[in-house]
Amino acid sequence: MSRAPLKVGIDLGTSRSSISTSEGKRHVVDSYVGWPVDLVARKVLQQDVLIGQQAIEKRTMLDLHRPLERGVIKEGSEKEVEAVRALLEHLLSSACKTEEGATIDPAHIHAVVGVPAEALRSSKQQLRKSMKGLVGSLMIVSEPFAVAYGLEALLHSLIIDAGAGTVDFCTMNGRYPTDDDQRTLSNAGDSVDDVLYSLVSERYPEAAFSRHMIKGWKEDFSFIGTPREPVSVEVPVRGKPTRIDITNEMKTACETLVDPLCDTMIELISRVEPEFQGLVRNNVILAGGTGLIRGLGGALERTLAELGGGRVRVIQDPVYVGADGGLAIAQDASASEWEQLGVPSSQRLNA
Numbered sequence: 511m512s513r514a515p516l517k518v519g520i521d522l523g524t525s526r527s528s529i530s531t532s533e534g535k536r537h538v539v540d541s542y543v544g545w546p547v548d549l550v551a552r553k554v555l556q557q558d559v560l561i562g563q564q565a566i567e568k569r570t571m572l573d574l575h576r577p578l579e580r581g582v583i584k585e586g587s588e589k590e591v592e593a594v595r596a597l598l599e600h601l602l603s604s605a606c607k608t609e610e611g612a613t614i615d616p617a618h619i620h621a622v623v624g625v626p627a628e629a630l631r632s633s634k635q636q637l638r639k640s641m642k643g644l645v646g647s648l649m650i651v652s653e654p655f656a657v658a659y660g661l662e663a664l665l666h667s668l669i670i671d672a673g674a675g676t677v678d679f680c681t682m683n684g685r686y687p688t689d690d691d692q693r694t695l696s697n698a699g700d701s702v703d704d705v706l707y708s709l710v711s712e713r714y715p716e717a718a719f720s721r722h723m724i725k726g727w728k729e730d731f732s733f734i735g736t737p738r739e740p741v742s743v744e745v746p747v748r749g750k751p752t753r754i755d756i757t758n759e760m761k762t763a764c765e766t767l768v769d770p771l772c773d774t775m776i777e778l779i780s781r782v783e784p785e786f787q788g789l790v791r792n793n794v795i796l797a798g799g800t801g802l803i804r805g806l807g808g809a810l811e812r813t814l815a816e817l818g819g820g821r822v823r824v825i826q827d828p829v830y831v832g833a834d835g836g837l838a839i840a841q842d843a844s845a846s847e848w849e850q851l852g853v854p855s856s857q858r859l860n861a
């Protein structure tokens with residue numbers, strides 16, 4: 511039976527990836543893929559591939575990949591393409607089912623996928639490879655553009671999508687953004703984690719903690735400026751659970767983002783037509799998980815105040831903003847805007 515195409519928006523993120531469909535389904539997964547390292551691991555796990563949180567939890571038994579580190583599909587490795595494909599397959603199979611629970615023919619799926627702004631050119635080919643056979647029609651767009659589209663902030667706005675691998679900037683002038691309207695910085699959530707990791711290791715050389723613990727502490731206690739209360743966490747020190755204070759380390763690590771973000775924001779605003787700069791300054795949108803660092807929106811507003819004032823809106827629930835934006839683009843796109851990926855073989859046989 512022929513059916514209307516299922517439109518989907520996918521946000522392929524460094525830290526988590528999400529999907530929204532025209533049938534109202536949504537799904538999010540941590541962007542990790544792992545394969546059992548050996549025969550023993552395969553026997554214990556009883557699975558060929560593990561995705562998301564499951565992969566993080568079982569990581570000691572896995573060849574674990576985070577294929578979108580720094581916001582691009584890592585080049586030169588077939589394994590990364592395979593890992594991205596496994597992630598995409600997981601997202602599509604979780605969200606694209608008929609009401610009876612049957613799988614939807616890939617030929618009927620039209621997907622808009624958001625990738626970091628500057629990775630658009632370099633990653634496009636890799637992404638196409640990963641998507642082959644998974645969807646019938648594809649459109650690859652920049653992440654901040656998808657966010658702008660979803661929030662209908664298409665005119666005189668500046669989107670800052672602060673994620674894990676990258677912070678993506680895009681000014682919107684009521685038309686498709688060009689390369690000149692977009693920037694990507696690699697100072698983002700992961701780099702805050704790196705700084706925090708080394709500062710805490712330096713101050714407490716005997717404390718034992720992992721990168722996943724550091725990321726969790728940051729998500730719970732991150733701040734810029736004045737702390738609300740001291741930040742202390744419990745870790746084993748020579749095997750004994752011990753409370754350590756990490757207030758200053760947290761502040762220093764989070765504040766490493768302020769200067770690069772402010773500089774790029776000013777640079778992009780200064781490129782806008784002079785009579786519209788005031789409108790853009792008052793329409794800055796801070797999205798992405800890293801945008802939730804307490805005080806980051808305020809720090810950007812203080813910089814805008816030096817330029818004559820402005821307003822930063824922080825998106826408090828950023829998980830599906832990119833995927834919903836991709837879906838909105840998919841629903842509005844005309845036939846000529848889609849790239850055909852070729853009809854999967856099952857479909858050809860039935861044709």
Ligand SMILES: Nc1ncnc2c1ncn2[C@@H]1O[C@H](COP(=O)(O)OP(=O)(O)OP(=O)(O)O)[C@@H](O)[C@H]1O
Pocket residue numbers: 522523524525526527578581653671672673674675676677698699700725728729730732797798799800801802803804828
């Ligand atoms: N409450 C929070 N405070 C501070 N950081 C947070 C918070 N919640 C999530 N993060 C951080 O946000 C990042 C994830 O954000 P997001 O999901 O927007 O990134 P992504 O889309 O996976 O990455 P990218 O866009 O770079 O590919 C991680 O670094 C995570 O630790």
Ligand SMILES: [Mg+2]
Pocket residue numbers: 521522523524653671673674798832
């Ligand atoms: Mg993102």
